[in-house]
Amino acid sequence: MTPGKTEEKAATPGRRERNKLEKRARIVAAARDLFQRQGFADTTTQQIAEAADIGTGTLFLYAHTKEDLLVMVFRDEMLETVRRIFAEPPVTAGIDGRLMAAFTRMADYHADDADLARLLLKELVVPHSDARRSDIDELMDAIYDGLTGMIAADGRVRSPPLVARSAFALYYFALISWLGGGQDRGWCMRLLREQLTNLIDGNRQDA
Amino acid sequence: MTPGKTEEKAATPGRRERNKLEKRARIVAAARDLFQRQGFADTTTQQIAEAADIGTGTLFLYAHTKEDLLVMVFRDEMLETVRRIFAEPPVTAGIDGRLMAAFTRMADYHADDADLARLLLKELVVPHSDARRSDIDELMDAIYDGLTGMIAADGRVRSPPLVARSAFALYYFALISWLGGGQDRGWCMRLLREQLTNLIDGNRQDA
DNA sequence: GATAGAAAATGAGTAGACTCACTTTTGACT
DNA sequence: AGTCAAAAGTGAGTCTACTCATTTTCTATC
Secondary structure, eight states: OOOOOTTHHHHOOOOHHHHHHHHHHHHHHHHHHHHHHHTTTTHHHHHHEEEEESSSHHHHHSSSSSSHHHHHHHHHHHHHHHHHHHHSSSOSSHHHHHHHHHHHHHHHHSOHHHHHHHHHHHHHOOOOSSGGHHHHHHHHHHHHHHHHHHHHOOOOOOOHHHHHHHHHHHHHHHHHHHTTSSOOOHHHHHHHHHHHHHHHHHTTTTO | OOOOOOOOHHHHTOHHHHHHHHHHHHHHHHHHHHHHHHSSTTTOOOHHHHHHSSSSHHHHOOOHHHHHHHHHHHHHHHHHHHHHHHHHHSSSSHHHHHHHHHHHHHHHOOOOOOOOHHHHHHHHHHHHSSSGGGHHHHHHHHHHHHHHHHHHHOOOOSHHHHHHHHHHHHHHHHEEEEEEEEOHHHHHHHHHHHHHHHHHTBBBBTT
16 A cells, blocks of 8 residues: 555544445455355355455454354345335225235345345344344334334224234245245235235224 | 074065164154264264164165254154144133244254254254154154144134244244343243244235 | 563463275175 | 175274464543
């Protein structure tokens, strides 16, 4: 690097901070690239460290476990995807149809790589280390908020937050039995639709 | 061992098989003991092999992963617990109360060791290796069957298998947010009760 | 610009799950 | 009893996530 210059003074407010951010970005980029090219299992933490041009130990200053790296890599993208899905104007009339549309698009996101999806979903609900907890909570909150908003907008359901919670649980199980149980996606989604319709029915204002 | 004798002939139908079963039993006993005394994380596969008096390699002939051992150890007990719970005569009138009673007793089973419970629940839904799949499926089937039977017995719900599936998903999420999310158990169970009540409402015969 | 102390980085080292080339045991057949 | 192939068993060795004692880099203060 070029030495001296005005940099030294100008950087005073936070050279360390900037370095950390830049390093973090390199780690995430390297991890993403390797995970997508070789898969999670066949990528070693050494490879990631090497690709990010840092020492092995440094990697674990930024991610407490290998699984944390997965969350670091996909959190932003998933968060954005979820927000985009819920920001879109509704295309169907019924609330159950709208929920299904959202869940279908969320499932689409996981369609290319079932193994990766399984790992991500596992981390989302039963995290391997609690280091990334706040990241995960933010994502879960975005999902719950999106669902709650959608349900509340319909106006005919009694307690939107509760129904949002239930709906996500049903979606999660549908997704898992598709990705892991070897069940057909269509079958899982049809079942989910039925479950959601009944869920909504049980939560009408006028029960 | 005593050589010769009539054993050699009498054992013909299955000495190998008996040896395997006996060895398997030793492994399960050793694993149970160590997991309960030291916890899953602090128990090494070496220790288990040693305690079961077999070689390291042999252990992995019986369990493909360390997590498989967990399933081997607790499957029978959980299966029996679940069957016992659902075999008992109902104590409450409403179906939602009866479901809650069953889930509460299932949760009780996990109350002493939250870490172990989290691991077991994780394996149950997102298995680490698919080697124990049939074991897990049997347990899941027992749960679904028990729930379906209970719901069907009530007679006022439209499609018992579907509702059983939904109910378990809700129970699972309640349990996880109790065990992992640090949420208060009472709070989780109260929420679950409300979710179940609404679930039942939405699935009445006369909707 | 020298100094000190804090923060960050490092990579050789550790530990433990899992493998595999080889040995031993088993049981059917003669 | 002897032979053989297949099944089961073995533990030294591998691979890799993660640690920790040490070194390097930064920044605040004089």
